Amino acid sequence: MSMMFGKARTCNIVPEHEPAECNIVVLGAMGSGKSALTVKFLTKRFISEYDPNLEDTYSSEEMVDQQPVVVKVMDTADQDGPVNCDRYLAWASAFLIVYSIDNRLSFEVCQQYVEAVTLYTKGLQPEAPIILVGNKLDMERYRQVNKTDGETLATRFSCLFFEVSACLDFASVQNVFYEAVREVRREAERSLSLRSLYISEDKAPISLSSATLLSPCFKELPTPATAKLVTVKSSRAQSKRRAPTLTLLKGFKIF
Numbered sequence: 001m002s003m004m005f006g007k008a009r010t011c012n013i014v015p016e017h018e019p020a021e022c023n024i025v026v027l028g029a030m031g032s033g034k035s036a037l038t039v040k041f042l043t044k045r046f047i048s049e050y051d052p053n054l055e056d057t058y059s060s061e062e063m064v065d066q067q068p069v070v071v072k073v074m075d076t077a078d079q080d081g082p083v084n085c086d087r088y089l090a091w092a093s094a095f096l097i098v099y100s101i102d103n104r105l106s107f108e109v110c111q112q113y114v115e116a117v118t119l120y121t122k123g124l125q126p127e128a129p130i131i132l133v134g135n136k137l138d139m140e141r142y143r144q145v146n147k148t149d150g151e152t153l154a155t156r157f158s159c160l161f162f163e164v165s166a167c168l169d170f171a172s173v174q175n176v177f178y179e180a181v182r183e184v185r186r187e188a189e190r191s192l193s194l195r196s197l198y199i200s201e202d203k204a205p206i207s208l209s210s211a212t213l214l215s216p217c218f219k220e221l222p223t224p225a226t227a228k229l230v231t232v233k234s235s236r237a238q239s240k241r242r243a244p245t246l247t248l249l250k251g252f253k254i255f
C-alpha cells in the first residue's frame with residue numbers, strides 16, 4: 001500500500017496575479033454517480049448515460065466567495081476500487097469520494113477509498129481534504145445506507161459529508177464542489193500559519209496569500225492515456241450553453 005502511494009510531489013509557487021487552481025478528483029465505486037455529479041456541476045444538467053470507461057479532466061473558471069479559482073475536476077473510472085492511484089494522488093488538491101445511498105456495496109468501496117486516500121495524505125502540507133458524498137438522494141425509498149453511516153464515516157476521518165442528488169437541484173451539487181475549494185483554502189491558510197512559525201523574527205515576513213498557496217503542491221497534470229482536458233468557462237456555460245456543452249459532452253448522451 002505504501003508503495004502505491006509513494007509518488008513525490010513538486011512544489012511550485014503560483015504568481016499572485018494568476019487565479020489559483022484547485023484540482024478535485026472524484027472517486028467512488030462504478031455507478032455511484034461520479035460522472036453525473038461532475039457534469040451537473042459543470043453544465044447544470046443531469047446526464048443519464050455515458051461511456052463508463054472515459055476518464056476525463058475538466059476545467060472551469062469559478063468564483064467561490066468572491067475569489068476566482070480555476071476548478072479542475074478529474075472524473076475517474078476505476079474499475080477495481082483504490083488501485084493504481086498514482087495518476088491522481090499527487091495531482092489532487094481535494095478528493096470527492098462518492099457512494100450511492102441506494103447501494104451498500106458502493107458505501108463499502110467508498111470506505112476503502114477514504115482509508116487509502118487518508119493513508120496517502122496524512123502528514124502532507126498542505127493536506128488534501130476529503131469530502132464524502134452520498135449521491136442519489138432522490139432514491140430515498142431504496143436507501144441502503146443510513147445518513148448516520150455516512151456521518152459516522154465522515155467523523156471518523158474528519159471530513160465533510162453531504163448527501164445530494166445529481167438529478168435534483170444544481171445548488172446542492174455546486175455547493176459540494178465549492179466546499180471542496182473552501183476546504184483547500186482553509187488547509188492552505190493552516191499550512192501557511194504553520195510555515196510562518198518557522199520564520200525567524202528578523203527576516204522579512206512572507207507575502208504569500210492563501211490563494212497563492214491554493215494548489216502549489218498539486219500542479220502536476222496526470223498523464224493517463226485516456227485523460228482529456230476540456231475547458232469550460234462557467235460564464236459561457238451559463239450564457240451560451242451550447243458551445244461548451246457540445247465540447248464537454250463528447251462521451252455523453254443528453255436526454
Ligand SMILES: Nc1nc2c(ncn2[C@@H]2O[C@H](COP(=O)(O)OP(=O)(O)OP(=O)(O)O)[C@@H](O)[C@H]2O)c(=O)[nH]1
Pocket residue numbers: 028029030031032033034035036037047048049050051052053076077078135136137138139164165166167168
Ligand atoms: N436516480 C439517480 N440516478 C443517478 C444519479 N446520479 C447518477 N445516476 C445514474 O446512475 C448511473 C451511474 O451514474 P454515473 O454518473 O455514470 O456513475 P459513475 O460513478 O460515473 O460510474 P462509472 O463511470 O461506471 O464509474 C447512471 O445511470 C446515472 O444516470 C442520481 O443522483 N440519481
